[in-house]
Amino acid sequence: MRNIVLCGSMKVKDRIIEIANKLEAMGYNVLLPVECMQGVQKVIASRAHLNRVIDKENEIILIVNETKNGIENYIGPNSFAEISFGFYYNKRVYVLNDIYEPYKDELIGWGVIPLKGKLENIK
Numbered sequence: 376m377r378n379i380v381l382c383g384s385m386k387v388k389d390r391i392i393e394i395a396n397k398l399e400a401m402g403y404n405v406l407l408p409v410e411c412m413q414g415v416q417k418v419i420a421s422r423a424h425l426n427r428v429i430d431k432e433n434e435i436i437l438i439v440n441e442t443k444n445g446i447e448n449y450i451g452p453n454s455f456a457e458i459s460f461g462f463y464y465n466k467r468v469y470v471l472n473d474i475y476e477p478y479k480d481e482l483i484g485w486g487v488i489p490l491k492g493k494l495e496n497i498k
Contacts, residue, residue, distance in 0.1 A: 379403045379497070380427045382457045383439030383471075384449065388412050391439045394471065397494055398437075406433060421453060428460045435497065436461040436468045437490075440475060450475040450482075458487060469497060 379398055383391050385408075395405040406427045410420035428436055438458060443449035448470065450458070455478060461468040462485040473489045474482050490496050 376402060376404045377435065378406060378430075378433040379435040379437055380406045380424075380433050380457075381437050381439060382408060382424070382428070382454050383441070384443055384451050384454070385411050386443055387439060387441045390441055394437070394439055394494070401494065403435075421456075425457065425460055428457050428466070429464050431464075434466060436466050437497070438468070438470045440470045440472050448472045448475045450478060458482070458485070462486070467498075 381391050381395055381398075391407065395407055398405050408420070408424040410423045415423075427433055436457060438450060438454050440448045440450050440454070443451075450470070458468055468485070468487045470482070470487055470489050471492065473491055474487070488496075
């Protein structure tokens with residue numbers, strides 16, 4: 376079973392859980408930012424989740440980049456950091472929707488793959 380780490384804004388945590396359920400039904404072992412979801416202190420939660428991102432057993436990172444505050448394909452600072460770590464540690468990094476325009480150069484340059492809402496395109 377392949378591991379997949381989900382990341383994204385906690386304002387869309389219900390959507391993250393929905394995506395996790397779909398991925399589990401597809402046969403993935405899904406790792407969630409549970410500390411973030413439980414309201415654990417930011418420094419502790421961020422470190423715990425970044426450890427999931429860099430763990431050698433976890434080969435796929437998926438950023439759930441939903442519309443947030445009217446901004447399409449939003450990627451916040453924590454998710455961008457998680458993408459950076461994924462890139463550095465040679466993980467396959469996907470965004471659920473499309474490329475977030477403000478980070479377009481980096482995301483494309485780092486090989487981030489936009490799924491455009493189609494989870495079945497994870498390889």
